[in-house]
Amino acid sequence: MAGNLGDNVRKYRRVVGLSQEEPAHRAGLGLSTVAKLEQGGTVRIETLHMIARALDVETSDLMVSAGREPIVESDFHSLQVMELRKVLTPPKGFSAPVPADDEVPNLAALRHVIVDFERSYFADDYEEISHRLPDLMRDVNTAVRHYESGPERTHALEARITAMRMAGNYLTQTREYDLAYHALSQSIDDAQEISSDLDIASGVMWLCWMMLRQGRLKETLTLAAETADHIEPNKISTASIDHLSVWGWRSPPTRDAHGTQANSWPPPPCRPTTRLHRSPRSAAT
Template sequence: MAIPTVGNRLAEIRRESRLTQEQLAERSAVSVEVIRKLEQGSRGAARLDTLHALARALGVSTSALLGDASQAAARGEPDHRQLSLAEIRRVVAPVRGIDGAPLVVPAEEPTDLATLRRNLHAADRVYHAGDYALALRVVPPLLVNVRAAAGLAGDQRQDEAHDLLARAQHLAGGLLIQLRADDLAQTALSGALDAAQRAGDRVVAATVIRTMCWLLMRQGRIGESADLAVATADEVEPRLSRATPAELAAWGWLLLTAAAAQARDNRPDEVADLIGVAAAAAARIGERVPSSDHLMLVGGFDNAKVQMQRAEAAAVAGDAGLVLELSALVPPVPTISASAWRRHRLDLAWALAQLRRYGKATTVLTQLRDTSPTWLRQQRYARDIVDTIATGRRRAMTNELAALAELMGGAR
C-alpha cells in the first residue's frame, strides 16, 4: 500500500471539511496555486509554516497533514554558495577500519583537557556569533583532538574527557543543523548523547536532547519533537528548592522546546501550560547565572527567553498584533543567548511586515544583517519576510531592502 503524501492528506481533510481549494485559500491566506500544487503532488517540499496555516484553517493538528510523510516539511537550503562540509563530514562520520577504529587521527600530539576545553569555548563563541565559515574551520580539528583525548584518558579522567567529547559533538551537531545537513547532524548528536551518558552528566544529555528536538522540528517531525521534549523534561525535572541553575536551565529549555513544537502542532493550551512552567524555572534561577563551564549548553535561559517564546507562539499562530505586544516586554538588546535574541527579532520583523509596516520591518532586518550577515543568510524565515516586504510595498525598493534582497537571494 502506498504511503499517503502530504497532498493526499490535505485533499482528503479539505473534502471532509466541505471546502473548495479557493475557500481554503481564503481561510488560510495560502495561495490557491500552492494548495493546488500540494494536492497534485508537486515535487517541491511543503514548508512547515504553510502546513501549519492550512491545518489551522482546517481545524486539525499539523501532524494530521504530515501523516507518514514528515520529511516533506523539511526546509531547503537558501540559494547561495554552499559552505564546504567535506572536512566536518570526514570527522563526524569517519571511515573506520576492520578493527572499528576511525582512520581520522589528530595531526599533532594529544592536547590536555584544560586546553581543549578553552578551545571548545572559543569555537562556541564563533558559532554563536553566526560565523559558520570560521566554525567549519575550527570545529573539525577540535573534535578530532577531543575524541583522541577521550580515548587516551585514564580511568580517573574518563568522565571529564567524555563530558568534553559530548559538548564538542553537540557543538558540531548544532552547526550542521544551521547548515541544513540534517543526517550528518543526527550522527553528531547521537555521538554527543552517547558521550554524555558515558560521562554520567544528565544536564549535558538533556541539552543534547533539546537540540535533537530542534532537528526533528526542522524536519517537520513536530509530534515526535514534542513527545521527546516532554518525556525528557519529565525525566530530568529538578526539585526547585535544591536545583542548581544549570539543572533549572536545562529543564527550562526542554519545556520551551516542547512549547515550540506544540505551537506548530496547533495546541495552544499545551503551549501556555509549558511556557508557564518554564517561567517558574526562570524565576527560580533569578540572577544565578549558570557557571561559565555550562554557559555553552544552558546559558541564555531566563525570563527574557520565556517572553521570546510567548512571542514566537503568537507568530506561529499568525497573530501579528500580539507579537508586537509581547515583543515590547523583551529587552531591546541581546541577552545571554544572542542566537535566541536574533530569532526573536525575526518574529518582530515578520509581525511588522504582516501589519504592512514595511519600513520598520526592513530596519529590524537591516540591523540583523549588519551584525550577523552569515546567520541571516541561512534563515529561510528571513528570506520569506524579505519577499513579503518586496511584493507588498507600493513604493520603489529602498537601498536597504535591495541590499537585503541581494543577501537573501530573493530580489524582485
C-alpha cells in the first residue's frame, strides 16, 4: 500500500504541475514528509488527508491500489462523462438527497429542447451533445419527480424516455457501455410505466445495438426475436409506420438455403420513434 500511496501522490502532483514543495506548503507540512511518502514511506491518515486536499483530490484517490487516471481540464469527454455518471448513478442510502426543484417544469419547453437535441444527435454533432446532455438529463428527471400523476406525468415520462434513449445511444457510440445500459434501462422502465409497447421496443432496439458492440450476439438475437414476436402487428395493412419501422428492425431474417443466419443483421439502428415528432421519414432510414 505504501508504494501505491507514493505513486498516486506523485501522479496527481505532476498532473497539476506542482513541485514537492508546493503541496507540502499548502498542507502545512515539511518537504521531507511529501518526499518520504513519494519514496514509499508511510504517513498517518490525517496527514494523507491534508496532502489530498492540497492536490484537490479525494483521500480515497490516493489510497486505491491502482489510482484511477486523473481527469485534467483538457480531457473534456471524461469531464462530461463524469457529469452523466452523476446523473445516471446517483448515490443511494437510507436518505439519499433529492435535489430541490426551484421551478415548476415547463413541459412544452422541454419538448422543444428534446426535438432540438435530436437534431444535433442525428447530425452527429457530438460536441454539442456532450455539452448539453447532462443538463437535459437533470431537467427530465426533475419533471418526472415533480409530476406524480395525471397527464403531466405521462408527458414527463415521455420526455425522459426520449432523453434517456438518446443518452444511451450517445454513450454506446462513445463506448461507455455501463452508463449506456443505465440510460436505456431507465427508458424501457419508463415506457413500461405508461404501457407504450413501441417505446419499449425502441429502447430494446438500442439495447440490442449496445449488446452487439459488446460482442453479445447470441443474447442480442434472442432478445430481438422475443421483442419482434411481442409487437408483431395483427394486420400489416393497418399498422402505423412507426409500428412497422420498429417491428421490422427487431425481426431477425430467416435463414438461407444453407441454414446460415444472414450476417447483415441487425443493421445499424434507424432513427428511433418518438412521440415528439412522427413522420414517414422515421421509417425510411
